[in-house]
Amino acid sequence: MVATDMNTLGRKPLLASWMLGMLLLTGCAVTAVEPPRHSHDHTPRLVIGISVDQMRPDYLYRFWDHYGDDGFKRLVNDGFLFRNAQFRHGHTATGPGHAAIFTGTTPRIHGLIGNRWYVPELGREINVVEVPGSDHQTVGGGAAAGKQRSPGNMMVTTVSDELHLYTGERSRAFSFSLKDRTAILSGGHTGNAFWFDPATGNFVTSTFYARELPGWLQAFNDRRLAHQFLQRTWEPVRPLESYVESRPDRNPYERPLPGLYRATFPMDLAEIMRQPNLDAGVLALTPFGDELLFELAKIALLAEALGRGETPDMLMLGLSAADYIGHYFGPASKQVQDYYIRLDGYLADFLEFLDQHYERDEYLIFLTADHGAHYVPQYLHDKRIPTGHANFHTRLNEELNRQLGAHLERRFDSELLLSISGPNVYLDHPRMAELELDPAMVRAETVRFLRSLDRVSDALSADTLDQTEFTEGIRGRMMQNYFPARSGDVLVWLTPHTRGDLGTGWTGHGTPWTMDVHVPILFYGYDIPHGQSSAPVAPSDIASTLAVFLNSPFPSGNTGNPLNDLIYAPRRHHLPGNE
Numbered sequence: 001m002v003a004t005d006m007n008t009l010g011r012k013p014l015l016a017s018w019m020l021g022m023l024l025l026t027g028c029a030v031t032a033v034e035p036p037r038h039s040h041d042h043t044p045r046l047v048i049g050i051s052v053d054q055m056r057p058d059y060l061y062r063f064w065d066h067y068g069d070d071g072f073k074r075l076v077n078d079g080f081l082f083r084n085a086q087f088r089h090g091h092t093a094t095g096p097g098h099a100a101i102f103t104g105t106t107p108r109i110h111g112l113i114g115n116r117w118y119v120p121e122l123g124r125e126i127n128v129v130e131v132p133g134s135d136h137q138t139v140g141g142g143a144a145a146g147k148q149r150s151p152g153n154m155m156v157t158t159v160s161d162e163l164h165l166y167t168g169e170r171s172r173a174f175s176f177s178l179k180d181r182t183a184i185l186s187g188g189h190t191g192n193a194f195w196f197d198p199a200t201g202n203f204v205t206s207t208f209y210a211r212e213l214p215g216w217l218q219a220f221n222d223r224r225l226a227h228q229f230l231q232r233t234w235e236p237v238r239p240l241e242s243y244v245e246s247r248p249d250r251n252p253y254e255r256p257l258p259g260l261y262r263a264t265f266p267m268d269l270a271e272i273m274r275q276p277n278l279d280a281g282v283l284a285l286t287p288f289g290d291e292l293l294f295e296l297a298k299i300a301l302l303a304e305a306l307g308r309g310e311t312p313d314m315l316m317l318g319l320s321a322a323d324y325i326g327h328y329f330g331p332a333s334k335q336v337q338d339y340y341i342r343l344d345g346y347l348a349d350f351l352e353f354l355d356q357h358y359e360r361d362e363y364l365i366f367l368t369a370d371h372g373a374h375y376v377p378q379y380l381h382d383k384r385i386p387t388g389h390a391n392f393h394t395r396l397n398e399e400l401n402r403q404l405g406a407h408l409e410r411r412f413d414s415e416l417l418l419s420i421s422g423p424n425v426y427l428d429h430p431r432m433a434e435l436e437l438d439p440a441m442v443r444a445e446t447v448r449f450l451r452s453l454d455r456v457s458d459a460l461s462a463d464t465l466d467q468t469e470f471t472e473g474i475r476g477r478m479m480q481n482y483f484p485a486r487s488g489d490v491l492v493w494l495t496p497h498t499r500g501d502l503g504t505g506w507t508g509h510g511t512p513w514t515m516d517v518h519v520p521i522l523f524y525g526y527d528i529p530h531g532q533s534s535a536p537v538a539p540s541d542i543a544s545t546l547a548v549f550l551n552s553p554f555p556s557g558n559t560g561n562p563l564n565d566l567i568y569a570p571r572r573h574h575l576p577g578n579e
């Protein structure tokens, strides 16, 4: 201690004279040495990131009258809302979306081009959080919890990684989700990620993070709360007749939960669980899956004393039941409406918990989504809104695969199509070399053929993407989804409201179109003022915004911009150091 003090004392005059010299040299005014606006002493102590998987911005407005005063309304009325946030990349899925939020960039830089992608050398698709060849094992769960799980495919740092490095490894990040990829990508390379194991109903981690679960998580798992929740019946939290903003409960566009014949309320989970071959994963298809996550978050905050250290900490909550419910029932359903009314209650409860344990200016919350969702194509078709579906009996991707495969075989006398995975079309390179075919020529023919199909909006070859910089519009979004070593030979995307992977009713996301890229961004707490903005921004602007509040470096691949409408909005109250 003494030595340290002496060193510090010894350095001070040197530092002062160096600074004086700099001032004289540069002719800077005195303001140059004043603390920055968000000075080191006044950063938030705790950053809480909430991503609601598949949340469209209209869910805020559409269900507004059903919300209480203490949930979404508190966040919107006291916080700052960005109404025009759209992802900058084109394949809107959970992996690329969460990485965009936390790394501040697009798949073109972070490298996560989908929830999975095809690897020709392996002859199969890999999962976004699966690192082939690694020896990481799941800790605390069964085989269904995944093997070789880590953020190793994410080529850049996250905002929490940079905070960890900046603070001499004192800042900590904890991330929780029902989905492995959500927890793993939110927490970065230096965080602690935990996700749900459907086989056991426990939260687990990977040996990438730790050899064993923390004691408090073991105790949480021992309570078997997931199994308790699976005894419940999911029925509307308010009278169903009051849900006038959504379509009748009984309609042909929804998918029943496993073991049920009808996709209508009430849904008796205990009855579902009596079916053979069903596990605790059923919980993720109901709002109670995300309720469980809030319970876990509260325990983690207290047990790890997050926000109580000398440097800021981060907690990430990925609410995945929102996505599963969206996929089963669609944006127009009573079930999605009921989910958001319940989420409003969970948020109110969580905010009250934070009030009990933290001052309002100690914590900063942001809420956003990893992608949006489109209406069920068959519903739109029946409303006479055009979709690329002539019928709902075939899966378009399978048809596309067949048509393109047959065309290339006719044209080049050989099977050249390996796989279509998401928007990526992979060709057989060893075979092309054998036949001495120029890959660029085969790619051009692939693009030409795909463009001749009515339901295909457009296609771009790797050659075009290598030679052209598309900065705007849909082509710009697809360009931002292109990572040469992992992407296909051709990127293809379908017309709006057309789903490649579904033959019948159900819906989803994954396209570069408005309803899939448009999400809310909400900030609340700390010295966040009340306000709104319709400026064109993206979730990949969140990371650098947080870094400005935390004074920490931007993530290594950052291409987003700090949200200046928020950072420089007038404050009602002034924290010291705030001009």
Ligand SMILES: [Zn+2]
Binding pocket: 054, 094, 323, 324, 327, 508, 509
């Ligand atoms: Zn999804």
